[in-house]
Amino acid sequence: MALAINTERRRKIGKQIVPYLLVLPVLFYYIAFWARPVVQQLVQSFTSLEGQFTLNNYIMVFTDLNFLPALRNTSIIVVFSVTLEFFIALLLALLINRKFPGSGIFLFLTMIPMALPAVAVGALWKTGLTTNGWINSLLTYLGILTEGGKIYWLAGSIWKLLALMIIIDAWQVIPSIMIILLAGLQNIPKETEEAGYVFGGNYFTVLRKITLPLLSSTIQTAVILRLIAAIQIWLIVIVIVGFSRMPVLVERIVYYHEEVPRLTISPAMASGYTIIVTIIVSIAALAYLWVSGAFRRKRKEV
Amino acid sequence: MTTLTMEKVTKQFGRNVIAVKDFDLKVKDQEFLVLLGPSGCGKTTAMRMVAGLEEVTSGQIFLGDRNITDLPPRKRNVSMIFQNYAVWPHMTVYENIAYALKLKNMDKQSIDLVVQKTSGMAKIDNLLERYPSQLSGGQQQRVAVARAIAVNPDIFLMDEPLSNLDAKLRVSMRTELKTIHHKAGATTVFVTHDQSEAMSMADRIVIMKDGEVVQIGTPDDVYHRSNSLFVADFIGTPPTNFLKVVIKKDQEGTHLKNAHLNLLLEPGTAKTLDGYSKEKLILGIRPENIILVNEEDASLSTSCLVTEPQGSHQIIAIQLDDKIIKIVAAADLKIKTGEDLHLNFKQETLRFFDPETTLALSD
Secondary structure, eight states: OHHHHHHHHHHHHHHHHHHHHHHHHHHHHHIIIIIHHHHHHHHHHTBOTTSOBOSHHHHHHHHOTTHHHHHHHHHHHHHHHHHHHHHHHHHHHHHHTTOOTTHHHHHHHHHHHHHSOHHHHHHHHHHHHSTTSHHHHHHHHTTSSOTTOOOOTTSSOHHHHHHHHHHHHHHHHHHHHHHHHHHHHHTSOHHHHHHHHHTTOOHHHHIIIIIHHHHHHHHHHHHHHHHHHHHTOOHHHHHHHOTTTSOOHHHHHHIIIIISTTSTTHHHHHHHHHHHHHHHHHHHHHHHHHHTTTTOSSOSOO | OOOEEEEEEEEEETTTEEEEEEEEEEEOTTOEEEEEOSTTSSHHHHHHHHHTSSOOSEEEEEETTEEOTTOOGGGSOEEEEBTTBOOOTTSOHHHHHHHHHHHTTOOHHHHHHHHHHHHHHTTOTTOTTOOGGGSOHHHHHHHHHHHHHHTOOSEEEEESTTTTSOHHHHHHHHHHHHHHHHHHTOOEEEEESOHHHHHHHOSEEEEEETTEEEEEEOHHHHHHSOOBHHHHHHSTTTTOEEEEEEEEEETTEEEEEOSSBEEEOOHHHHGGGTTOOOSEEEEEEOGGGEEEOOGGGOSEEEEEEEEEEOSSEEEEEEEETTEEEEEEEETTOOOOTTOEEEEEEOGGGOEEEOTTTOBBOOO
């Protein structure tokens, strides 16, 4: 009898262990290639050049003249680009989801920017925005600009550059947000919307009371994933305006790590900025996990 | 409640697909009308045009005197019950029922009243705070029913509302839907591909095939007076038996003959064939109208292939050449496989079909 209980218990424990065994290989990989460097970076950010514990690195970052502008620029890009991108992507997704004749080709065309890597996007726009670039040429050709009259796109205030950056970023990432929203829309059974129309709704009431609520979890996913990516914007900034003209957080890391690695302050600055970005992104990721219900233990089912 | 009139309604998809063709229909006030046909016959499309979910290619649709052909769904005052229920998962049962009422700017108190009344009729008044994911399929269907009653529509449209339910629930829901229909006094159009569902619920049945109406009639009409081979075959389980015969006339009277059969028609029945000049004919006979008789009275003698007991009755199958003929007989009759059977037909129930046009000869 005692033996029977014992085997029963052992089987139970065995069953509980299996899931952990299955994730073990990934855990190893994670610790070796992700957790270790992160911890290393964290330790380094609290270590002085002489190998002593110090808060100096952070003090240097916070007192850096570029820190507040970088934080401000990043925030502006995140808020405006994600908002702009979300609304345009939603409009496009709703439009394409109506399956009008030619919507397939339209979908294909809107997807093109997504296929380009960030460097190519940067280069494409950079060649357009220079004084003799294709945008001015096109405007001249169309007769909007007079011969010899040029628009100096990349000259002038930081606000103009920020606006340009938001537009370029939107141009590139709208397709990927749209595709997520479109997938979500296509998962909504047609009849639930049709019922909305039959029972008295017009297009906007059905959109507001049925489609968008049913799409809400998809919207959360798309917006927060996009938010995280927007916080980490740097490459197109560097390609188009270069280092230090319009500082953003990750651009600072790359600047100290790649552009001026030999300065004595560089390692400290790079690791300080890295940890700050990591914390911000982690907060956004946690927010995502929270709203998506990953922390809720039970679902709303009986 | 009101009447529904469809005049020469046609629906074309793309260039070549005609889903519904010259559809004419008049649904009477408070009638329960069933659109019946195999999948792809256009029955659902016809209903969706009434709801306004499909545009009409040509023709007119009237609710009472109102021409609704080009109105958007919300202005038609119809309500619909969908096959997959289509209740809104993010709203409680109460909110599902109240949606349409809120859009009509009804005040809170009146909405409460209507929700109480309709949920009571649909027997879900104890579930008002639940979400659809917390309900069984049958309960979700009841929510759809309550939501449909609540708007007090001119007409109810039901698109195969029972086909997602399990077999037992489906049969009990038939009775309930019919009861609700009587209580609400609602003009109803009900789409199904299940002929027994159609027979048990309909005041009249419209049988469709390839986008066109084949026959309109009461369940009795379409069952006993099927106007074509298609209807005779589609309605009834087991369906009508068909026998290819030739007509022979001699001094005894009119005989219908083939390799197995020699049937002398009674003078009354023979009259049906008067205007028919072709030699070949298809004879249609319902399984319950074939009777077991003594050898000397038989028109057809053969042996039993198998018997299928059904509890209340049994089905006897016989084989004639490559055709299986089914006979419905009393359950207490003891018949063994291989046993000789002597059969005759209830003559007044015979249907005759022209093999070329596949239409029934009129009686």
